[in-house]
Amino acid sequence: MGKIEEVCRNLYCLTWPLEGYGVSVSSTLIKFSHHVVIVDTFSAPHYLQPFVQLINELEVRDIWVVYTHSDWDHCLGTRALWDAGGGSPHINIVSHDLTRSYLKTHNADDIESIREVHPELVRNAEVLLPSITFRDGMVLHFDEPNSRFKDGTSLEIIHVGGHTKDSIACYIPNYRVLVAGDLVEDPIPMVGEPSEVIKWTEFLEFYASCTDLVIPSHGRPQGPEILKRNAMYLEELMNLPFISSDVETCDSGLLQPYLDTHKHNIEIVRRWKEY
Numbered sequence: 001m002g003k004i005e006e007v008c009r010n011l012y013c014l015t016w017p018l019e020g021y022g023v024s025v026s027s028t029l030i031k032f033s034h035h036v037v038i039v040d041t042f043s044a045p046h047y048l049q050p051f052v053q054l055i056n057e058l059e060v061r062d063i064w065v066v067y068t069h070s071d072w073d074h075c076l077g078t079r080a081l082w083d084a085g086g087g088s089p090h091i092n093i094v095s096h097d098l099t100r101s102y103l104k105t106h107n108a109d110d111i112e113s114i115r116e117v118h119p120e121l122v123r124n125a126e127v128l129l130p131s132i133t134f135r136d137g138m139v140l141h142f143d144e145p146n147s148r149f150k151d152g153t154s155l156e157i158i159h160v161g162g163h164t165k166d167s168i169a170c171y172i173p174n175y176r177v178l179v180a181g182d183l184v185e186d187p188i189p190m191v192g193e194p195s196e197v198i199k200w201t202e203f204l205e206f207y208a209s210c211t212d213l214v215i216p217s218h219g220r221p222q223g224p225e226i227l228k229r230n231a232m233y234l235e236e237l238m239n240l241p242f243i244s245s246d247v248e249t250c251d252s253g254l255l256q257p258y259l260d261t262h263k264h265n266i267e268i269v270r271r272w273k274e275y
Ligand SMILES: [Zn+2]
Pocket: 071, 073, 074, 182, 217, 218
């Protein structure tokens, strides 16, 4: 069953088990006065339903949906929001340019391949394309007249890449909160684009110094130490000499499914270095 947790004031995480994958998956809702931002929408509308109920209890004028990247487990449940607030709030969907292109061209294949193995995960899954896209990043500004932030609050969207080419994170400077998508994972993240790992590591190190709460898409909200640990892992991964015994010697301490992630990371970086 999905669980909503208010992890800090006006910021909620909804978490479900990602059945068959041994991990959980989360979506984050942030309420700025009469505006709501939802970061990621799961793999099907029924997972987002608890947030629809929450929105119906709040007074919401508009909803901003941000996709952290185009992977199937993060952006196929958006349709549920059309029932929110009596169907009246204005909904904007925001993503990186590449996320929109991928969703437009490849996502039907992804949905079908998941449906063959875990049909419930993608029940009524639907691609709703973003209407607002960006390349390097963008900033959304929200007024919060009754809060201590008289000048309003901004939500910064930062393009990083590395996990996938389109991976982004959302940072709220007033709250010192980083909603990190799949760019942060405990114990280790999954590398998809080795050429972007240095930029990714720099991003993690920078935000470790100005963040109090990190919200990954898979795993528990936690303090900024995870940013340093992920950065250190990525640095070590890039510096491995890749002799054949490395997979065995580096495995120690990791449990499934992160053992598989680590093996995948070693292999993808090794192939990239050889190329
Ligand atoms: Zn994911």
